[in-house]
Amino acid sequence: MPIFKCPQKSEPLWKEWDKKAQKNGLRHQVFAVNGDHYVGEWKDNMKHGKGTQVWKKNGAIYEGDWKSGKRDGYGTLSLPDQETGKYKRVYSGWWKGDKKCGYGIQFFGPKEYYEGDWCGNQRSGWGRMYYSNGDIYEGQWRNDKPEGEGMLRLKNGNRYEGNWQRGVKNGSGRFFHLDHGQLFEGFWVDDVAKCGTMIDFGRDEAPQPTQFPIPEVKILDPDGVLEEALAMFKKTEEEGD
Numbered sequence: 001m002p003i004f005k006c007p008q009k010s011e012p013l014w015k016e017w018d019k020k021a022q023k024n025g026l027r028h029q030v031f032a033v034n035g036d037h038y039v040g041e042w043k044d045n046m047k048h049g050k051g052t053q054v055w056k057k058n059g060a061i062y063e064g065d066w067k068s069g070k071r072d073g074y075g076t077l078s079l080p081d082q083e084t085g086k087y088k089r090v091y092s093g094w095w096k097g098d099k100k101c102g103y104g105i106q107f108f109g110p111k112e113y114y115e116g117d118w119c120g121n122q123r124s125g126w127g128r129m130y131y132s133n134g135d136i137y138e139g140q141w142r143n144d145k146p147e148g149e150g151m152l153r154l155k156n157g158n159r160y161e162g163n164w165q166r167g168v169k170n171g172s173g174r175f176f177h178l179d180h181g182q183l184f185e186g187f188w189v190d191d192v193a194k195c196g197t198m199i200d201f202g203r204d205e206a207p208q209p210t211q212f213p214i215p216e217v218k219i220l221d222p223d224g225v226l227e228e229a230l231a232m233f234k235k236t237e238e239e240g241d
Helices: 012-023 222-240
Strands: 027-030 039-043 048-056 061-067 070-080 087-096 098-109 112-121 122-131 136-142 145-153 159-165 168-177 182-189 192-200
Touching: 061 087, 168 192
Parallel strands: none
Antiparallel strands: 027 039, 039 048, 048 061, 061 070, 070 087, 087 098, 098 112, 112 122, 122 136, 136 145, 145 159, 159 168, 168 182, 182 192
């Protein structure tokens, strides 16, 4: 008696071609329609693992980690220098969901850069900013601006320690005029000192001390003032009884 075997069903050719086209593992250069190209690892047809992406429009290069088609992990972004033609590093640090997130270093110019925390492509958390004019800010950031507690050290050595809002001095703080040997402690509103006290601070070591020292403010008869205050307090208690 003849035995009939059920013939295996063959898949359409397009499914076989699609499987071969799916990118998984390490691949050589893969070009996009717009001219961008990528060399590195893939998973489920998406960039995943280690890889290098080059954008044709501005010549930018990213080398680092990828996850599900986006920059995620540690990586470096570089741009070509218009004058020399060589690549210069713009950002080195951590990414999440194709945005700077975590600790990283951003270069804004030859002598201007930021090192610290990022969130959603913005400086956020604790960080230190080196400005091109020689000033240095170290402290808290929010929405890409100094916000919270922070210290600004000027090029001449003077410094401000205190509160910040929206990138300017706001709240209580202290400004050390080390060039003149003075210390101002008070309250700021939008970078303007509104009230406070000024005292001599390291005046003998200051390079350009003021002509006259600030006189010390003190009570001539502290014991007498204390006795008078106690007497008034006792009188108030007796009248209350």
